[in-house]
Amino acid sequence: MLNKQPIGIFDSGYGGLTVFRSIADQLPGYDYIYLGDNARAPYGNRSFKTIHEYTWECVQLLFEMGCPLVILACNTASSKALRTIQQQDLKNEDPSKRVLGVIRPTAEVIGNYTQTKQIGVLGTKGTVQSESYLIEINNFFPDVKVHQQACPLWVPLIENGESNQPGADYFVKKYLDQVLAQSDQIDTILLACTHYPLLQEKISAYLPAHIKVVPQGDIVAKSLKDYLERHPEMEHKFTRGGTQQFFTTSDDTADFDHHASIFFGEQVRSKYIPLK
Known part of the structure; x- marks a missing residue:
């Protein structure tokens, strides 16, 4: 090396x-x-x-x-x-x-994905509590409203190989319902955890067709x-x-x-x- x-x-x-x-x-x-x-x-x-x-x-x-x-x-x-x-x-x-x-590279561009200026951010409890996305997105897109939702059970589901199982659907829908309840104008969902792309197919299935799902990779x-x-x-x-x-x-x-x-x-x- x-x-x-x-x-x-x-x-x-x-x-x-x-x-x-x-x-x-x-x-x-x-x-x-x-x-x-x-x-x-x-x-x-x-x-x-x-x-x-x-x-x-x-x-x-x-x-x-x-x-x-x-x-x-x-x-x-x-x-x-x-x-x-x-x-x-x-x-x-x-x-x-x-x-x-x-976080910063994502915040620099995520505002370009939304037409309604309303974004849902899905992350771990730690990421949500830090409010890092609220702060960083506001720095680059002060006119964009950010709605955060912690999804504490998604990482354990994924790491235990349950992401494609029917049991995961309940928890996917649960957290999506919670973030969408914050605003009916959300048109972009940011997957603010690098695990979440493994759930992207299920996430998209429980969202209206007009809502974009954005992973970070x-x-x-x-x-x-x-x-x-x-x-x-x-x-x-x-x-x-x-x-x-x-x-x-x-x-x-x-x-x-x-x-x-x-x-x-x-x-x-x-x-x-x-x-x-």
Whole structure:
């Protein structure tokens, strides 16, 4: 690894693989390392302090593996840890390194999807409570009204392989009904959790045909591509061997590989990386 400088992608578990899939498709040829903190997932209901501690520990692991830049492909980590990492931790660790999230690039464009200026944001409890999307979307689209809805049971359903089962329908409809009850003018639904694309077919089935469902993968990938074009001093650091490595903090790599392959869309072979 000492001769490689990959792009690092971090998530609390599997969800970030949907973002990684889009990044690998739009930016092929680079070396990549994905790290899932499955031993401590889910992050959604944890405190700001704990999420920052866990996220920063994993970011440092990716730095140690040679990554000059790490993408937090996790809305909860982006909402609760990114600001502290960018403003404090990196200054003490290495100011030349970069950590980016998924909330800002999404907020920069999501207002372009709506005609009614009314958006529903579906996320984990942690993401919703942080109000990060309310703040960021208002910065770029002050005329857009954001209606948030926490969907605390969606991630457990997905990670336990129940997303395609009939039992998932009840909870999909339940949370959609709750967000739509906030306004009958919502015409755009943002999937503000990287797990949720695995439920997208069910979500769309329970929504009126005129409501657009927007996942984040392609948005984040396009934003990263633009970032690298604007920052050649960073882009030139990355090696281009076309390798993809997967690591998990869970010692059950077989279980990780099984679930990760579903999220990533192709076979995954991971390695266990112990937490210090």
